[in-house]
Amino acid sequence: MIWGWLYQESGRISELFAWHLGLSTLPVIIGLLLAIPLGWLARHLGLFQAAFLGGAGLLYTIPSLALFVLLPLVLGTRILDPLNVVVALTLYSLALLVRTVSDGLGAVPPAVLQAASAMGYRPAARFLLVELPLAVPVIAAGLRVAVVSNVSIVSVAALVGTPQLGLLFTQGLQLHFLTPIIVGIVLCVLLAALLDGLVQLLANRLTPWQRKGP
Amino acid sequence: MVSWFMDPEHWGGPDGVPVLLAQHLAYSGIALFVACLIAMPIGLYVGHTRRGVVVVAGVANALRALPTLGLIVLLVILLGPSFASDLAFVLPSLIVLVLLAVPPIMAATYAGIGAVEPEAVDAARGMGQRPLQILFGVELPCALPLIFSGLRSATLQIISTATIAAYVSLGGLGRLIIDGRAQNDYQQMAAGAILVGLLAFAVDLLIGLLSHLFVSPGLKRHSRRSPL
Numbered sequence: 001m002i003w004g005w006l007y008q009e010s011g012r013i014s015e016l017f018a019w020h021l022g023l024s025t026l027p028v029i030i031g032l033l034l035a036i037p038l039g040w041l042a043r044h045l046g047l048f049q050a051a052f053l054g055g056a057g058l059l060y061t062i063p064s065l066a067l068f069v070l071l072p073l074v075l076g077t078r079i080l081d082p083l084n085v086v087v088a089l090t091l092y093s094l095a096l097l098v099r100t101v102s103d104g105l106g107a108v109p110p111a112v113l114q115a116a117s118a119m120g121y122r123p124a125a126r127f128l129l130v131e132l133p134l135a136v137p138v139i140a141a142g143l144r145v146a147v148v149s150n151v152s153i154v155s156v157a158a159l160v161g162t163p164q165l166g167l168l169f170t171q172g173l174q175l176h177f178l179t180p181i182i183v184g185i186v187l188c189v190l191l192a193a194l195l196d197g198l199v200q201l202l203a204n205r206l207t208p209w210q211r212k213g214p
Numbered sequence: 215m216v217s218w219f220m221d222p223e224h225w226g227g228p229d230g231v232p233v234l235l236a237q238h239l240a241y242s243g244i245a246l247f248v249a250c251l252i253a254m255p256i257g258l259y260v261g262h263t264r265r266g267v268v269v270v271a272g273v274a275n276a277l278r279a280l281p282t283l284g285l286i287v288l289l290v291i292l293l294g295p296s297f298a299s300d301l302a303f304v305l306p307s308l309i310v311l312v313l314l315a316v317p318p319i320m321a322a323t324y325a326g327i328g329a330v331e332p333e334a335v336d337a338a339r340g341m342g343q344r345p346l347q348i349l350f351g352v353e354l355p356c357a358l359p360l361i362f363s364g365l366r367s368a369t370l371q372i373i374s375t376a377t378i379a380a381y382v383s384l385g386g387l388g389r390l391i392i393d394g395r396a397q398n399d400y401q402q403m404a405a406g407a408i409l410v411g412l413l414a415f416a417v418d419l420l421i422g423l424l425s426h427l428f429v430s431p432g433l434k435r436h437s438r439r440s441p442l
Contacts, residue, residue, distance in 0.1 A: 006351075006440070020327075024419045033242070035431060052302065058254060058415075058418075059415045060370075061370050061411075061412045061415055061418045062415075063370075063374030063377050063410050063411065063414055064374060065374070065377045065378055065388065065391055065407070065410070066374075066377065066391070066406075066407035066408070066410045066411045067401045067407075067411075068294060068416075069391055069404060069406070069407035070404060070408065070411070071405045072400075073215075073404055079395075079400065079403075143395060145278070147436035148275075148278050148279050149278055151279060151281070152278065152279060152281045152282060153386065155281040155282075155283050155284060156282070156283055156378055158283060159283070159378065159381055159391075159392065160394065161395075165281075166281065166283055167286045168283070168284075169283050170283075170381070172287055172288075172291070173287045173291065175291065176291060178288070178291055178292075181284055181287050181288045181291065182288070184279070184281070184284050185284040185285065185288065188280075188281040189279050189280065189281075189282065192278075193279065196279075
């Protein structure tokens, strides 16, 4: 470790960290917002559910580097555009979260739904105020996986040149210099732990009944 | 794009698609094999005795956060000087591939064994089967659907990461992407990406087929029960 280098480069490193944070969280947020209606749809399409979830799983098989390279072809963007990374990771997060949202909604006991209907909840209100909150623990588990693996996948985008912590790895190899590589790995793991903790904290806040249980 | 694939020059010689594909499959196959050798016994042991579940699950989750690219680059610089020629980048890449594949296989194996209905195990014990007979005759076959799903995610991750390892001069289809980037040849990059994607699809399909062949028909109803 060469601490002088770290001090000298701290400005650029924090910039890369900010990029990394944005590139790994934004796709999860968009993915979740899309996955909630799609997960609901998957549950209510009956026969189509298997095909629907299978399609989402198929997306997950495409290697990340391949997706980063192919998306410009589809979107008409330039290869360096961070948008490619955002879209690719949104697709991954979506593929993972559609399944979790649909599983989470499926885990809500039917008796609870009947009780809510009997109390006069209309379908939309029942979904937003009863089903979704009760599905939070399962959805949060999926979110944790999505956010942690995103942090790791974002660094791969360094190979096409998108700015984020992964650039420290390519720089380290080119210069045969260990400090940026170690700094990059440590910051990636810290960021993953931080975001993972944040999701857990939010999930705890949203599910007060889980803490009071016996 | 089509013209790239039609050009016979891209299909022959030492840098041709068949050679790169064979390299990609060779690295992935070796890594998967070694990962199975490490992960399966641990998974079977933890699942059967239910000891060490917390440790295994914790390690599996922590490894998910490690940035692969950083790990490969780190190992190349650390181990590179101690090995001659090709081994200097092949060995670090293989280590990382194995490291990535062990957690999903291990987790799926112990979860699969752990989820076997206790009645089935009790019945086998009542019939006088010994622990090892129970493990390989009852628990393992019942756990196969989940084990295959773990193998599937491990294999896809290996294929994906082997692509990345082309950056440290490993062969395989990733070469097309990395070299294409260096030469600003988008055609070649896209061709590499398509080939890698197709390879992943094909392997995914193959594992699905194997799982279909090996899982006992009586268990098929349960196979979608717990997604990993």
